[in-house]
Amino acid sequence: MSLRIYNTLSGKVEEFVPINPPKVLIYTCGVTVYDDSHVGHGRSLIVFDVFRRFLEHLGYQVKFVRNFTDVDDKIINRAKQECTDFMTIADRYIARYYVDMENIRVRPADVEPRVTEHIPEIIEVIQKLVEKGYAYVVEGDVYFSVKKFKDYGKLSKRDIEELIAGARVEPSEKKRDPLDFALWKASKAGEPAWDSPWGKGRPGWHTECVAMVFKHLGETIDIHGGGLDLVFPHHENEIAQAEAITGKPFARYWMHNGLVTVGGQKMSKSLGNYVTLREVYTKYHPDVLRLLVLFTHYRSPLDFSWEKMEETLKAYERLKNAIEDLELLKKLQVVESKEGGTHPLYEQVKEFEENFYASLSDDFNTPEALSHVYKLVGELNKVKNKAYSEGKITDRELSAYEFASKSLLNTMKKIFGLLEDLYPECKVERVVERELEAGQVFDEKLIQILIEARNIARKEKVFKVADYIRDKLKELGIVLEDTPAGTKWKKREGA
């Protein structure tokens, strides 16, 4: 089955054909490290993380590059405020970014280049542009001459004449044309600076991605991604620079994720309506955020709210219960089945997998894929319900349940990066644990003793004591559920 994705460049859903299969080269614009990442960044990161996993599942050898912008005005300003140097700020937020990524289960890219480590490459790109006549030098600054690049506007569907008409004209501008953008900025006193053919200075924002793509991936890549807000001017400017130099398409497919909003307004630093990733994953299990992102198509806007987190938590627990309750079913009396043939669950798993991957192949339709997940969850639960109400399970049902729940779990882990805590292959120490867990100094054996004591009380019909134990444990974030297969306990996954 072929993968189809929406290409911003053509404005259409297209069949995905890599340049050099099975290799797929992807670049996405990473964050500017001047503060903690918020849910808006998180969405983009999660979307491309899952998309990458899906490509790998399809058999592609993905080389994924995501950069850090570690020198820019905001970082410099922050450093001034804190009376320190920009590198201290950048290093700090890169470290914090990695903590965030570890917590929300976003895998590192194959290459994670920093601007400050690519100054020679950036200078080289600028030099070529100057040589080819696309860029000009004014008092130590270098600007790209937009008018010289005839295709300018093809990604963002803008007409160059209209842009000129609408452009702000700033009085002390060194640019020849208001549309031109800076490739190199002469440094002011006290600011970070590198030597260049045009004197001491630092790169403008738009060149770094071009230089990094050229260095780590090549002149033409398969997919270039990022948030929708980067289409103009950032990605438009990347295309102008790269294609001015090579004369070849810079990226075949441009993928842009929709923005995160709060009450309908874009989540952003400047509006102050942002929620940091850290805030989210210290309150809720990180899977809940991933699921929240996946429940909306990647190109649609996503309105964030804590109410929605709470809703998603419920949905998450339903998925998790269906899978982990296999262990409870195993504790029931297992009887021999009198029925022959394979259990319907096997066929349902097969259908699920076909539908699931078909949805992802159709412009990465994760919400539709999730609808198939929940259909399977329903089938699993029917089997569970039957077993609970009968107080026993047949060997045929149990093995089908085991097969189906494990299949589903594997798919969730592999593609969506969910439920990695269940039947873990390796124990991962995470730098930040949830607040929820921070105060929970409890021992599983002690909980087990309390549960046994409570069950004795229940047997003796001393329900006051039984309920007291359950209520008090709940206050500690431990939920008890009595089932025909015994008492199950679990931690609450949300605030």
Add this chain to the structure above:
RNA sequence: GGCGACGUGGCCGAGCGGUUAGGCGGGGGACUGCAAAUCCCCUUUACGGCGGUUCGAAUCCGCCCGUCGCCUCCA
């Protein structure tokens, strides 16, 4: 103002020419000591408005209303 996108049942959110989305919530029932979990049933003119195309439209076209994004840094 220019360009682009969107308006779906109580809420969230897929679908984009005829056939089930899915999640969350609400009501009833089964199970349970009670909860919780789970199942079953109900919430059976859902597709912003008005026109048009079509045998047939939430899905295509036009106009209108409303919301948002980009046009400055931004994932």
